[in-house]
Amino acid sequence: MTARLATLLMLAIAAPALAQTRHNTSAPIDFNAGYIELQDRANRAILSGDVNVRQAEMTLTAQRMTVNYTGQVVDGSPQVSRLDASGGVTVTRPDQRARSQYAIYDLNRRVITMLGGVSLAQGSNVVNGGRLTINLDTGRATIDGSAVGGTVRAPDGGSVTTQGGRVTGRFSVPKRD
Known part of the structure; x- marks a missing residue:
């Protein structure tokens, strides 16, 4: 069995166990930090400084976060398009927790x-790898081992070597009788 086939098999087994429900990506984003x-x-x-971002039932924490917005303002708030997080990143959703260096x-x-x-x-199910992608519409989480070696540009301008x-x-x- 090739490494790629084994990885795909692992993901196929993991997918039902690690799937989540749809996330409300239209919910407002609340944050707190030591500095802005x-x-x-x-x-x-x-x-920066113990950043905590919450949207609906999802929480994203990191040491530093860049919030990019479109320049459009709706109801007095800028429209956020992207969050780049670095430093001890954790994403928590109901019954699920993901950790990494960058997100x-x-x-x-x-x-x-x-x-x-x-x-x-x-x-009690745990999966480890090099890159995790969570589709918030479907709740599907996929992990790969980042088998392509090299350097990936990190959100904070640094790099992650894989x-x-x-x-x-x-x-x-499950326990059986």
């Missing part, structure tokens, strides 16, 4: 991509 720097000409804000929340596509030392846990890898994990087994 507004860069209006660049249509962005930089949040990008693309609000237009309604997708969160997490990079670098990814861990996804639901109950060495090729595999998806690993552990699934719980």
Whole structure:
């Protein structure tokens, strides 16, 4: 069995166990942080210091976050298009927690991509890999081992070096009589 086939098999097994319900991506985004720097000409804000962002039932935490907005204002608020998070990133949804070094929340596509030392846990099931993609419309989470080695540009301008890898994990087994 090839490594790619094994990875696909692992994802096929994991998908039903790690799927979530649809997330309300239209809900307002509340945040708190130790510091905020507004860069209006660049249509962005930089949040730092134990950043906590909440949208509906989802929470995103990190040490630093760049909030990009479109320049359009609706009901007195700028329209956020993307969040780039770095430093101990955690995404928490009902019954699911994901951790990584970096994350990008693309609000237009309604997708969160997490990079670098990814861990996804639901109950006692845990899957680890190099890159996690969460589709917030379908609730589908996919993890790969980032088998393509090289350097990936991180949201904060730095880089994450991937060495090729595999998806690993552990699934719980129900007790039987």
